[in-house]
Amino acid sequence: MEEVKCRAFLSAVDHGSLTAAAEDLGYTQSGITRIINSLEEEIGFSLFIRSKKGVVLTENGRIMLPVFRDIVRAHNHAAQLSSDIRGAVCGVLTIGSYFSVSSMLLPPILKEFRTLHPGILIHMKEGSNREMTAWLCEKSVDCCFCAKPGTANCDWIPVFQDEIVAWLPQQHPLASADFFPVRDLEHEPFIQTSPDSDTDQDRLLAALQLNPTVSFTTKDAFTTYNMVAAGLGVSFNQRLISENWVGNVAEIPFSPPQYITLGIAVPSLRDASPVTRRLVEYAKKTMRSRFQLSPGKKEAGAP
Incomplete structure (x- = not known):
């Protein structure tokens, strides 16, 4: 064939x-x-x-479908391996990622990686945890930058932890507080991003068995952020997401503190192409130099 x-x-x-x-x-x-x-x-x-x-x-x-993907992947793998032997790194990478991670975290990593390996073509696929789990299962991506996939049979490399913080309008009574009680989410108008998509919001709400009153839903975290700034309700997300955003939003740590581990998922490290392994190692080293994976911190919703 x-x-x-x-x-x-x-x-x-x-x-x-x-x-x-x-x-x-x-x-x-x-x-x-x-x-x-x-x-x-x-x-x-x-x-x-x-x-x-x-x-x-x-x-x-x-x-x-997965059979044909394996055939194309094997062909790409052979081409990349032969180029490695010749000393010329080339190939094609398809990367899955959160919208937030792909816009905030990956650009500088990919810029430096392409500088080191200019012969590599990179395709980006952005989606939710649920979509990335599907991509990993069908092997339509070489790797994903995400939280730990829920059901995909893949290799998972934890890289760093990020704190989950409450987003409050600046006029909120607790906007200047040291912390926001996580269970108070049930007593506030809540703005939810991409509900029922196995997002980090979905996971934390399920883990803590929280049932906030959802007043608005959005597809994008930046839209949610601006709706909070407009005083339409409260929300929460990873601290990293809004690192470069400017708006009338107070970011308050939860009580008890909530964290999420982000990392890299690969359908199979053993079968990964040389180019994929190069990117994984480079990204892991780069992200860990900026962030710290602290084993003492607990996952979001952990008791």
């Missing part, structure tokens, strides 16, 4: 369109169609349901 056919298949899956896959890989529409048709003839069944809106995987196509 040719790697080029598998790569065309994966591009069509990622874009949901043969036309977009053709543009992505530099083929004509008829060219990508011939490649997919040839692959379907080779394996003996249809991979896609096709319509004017694009393509959707058949059940058999869904079953074959």
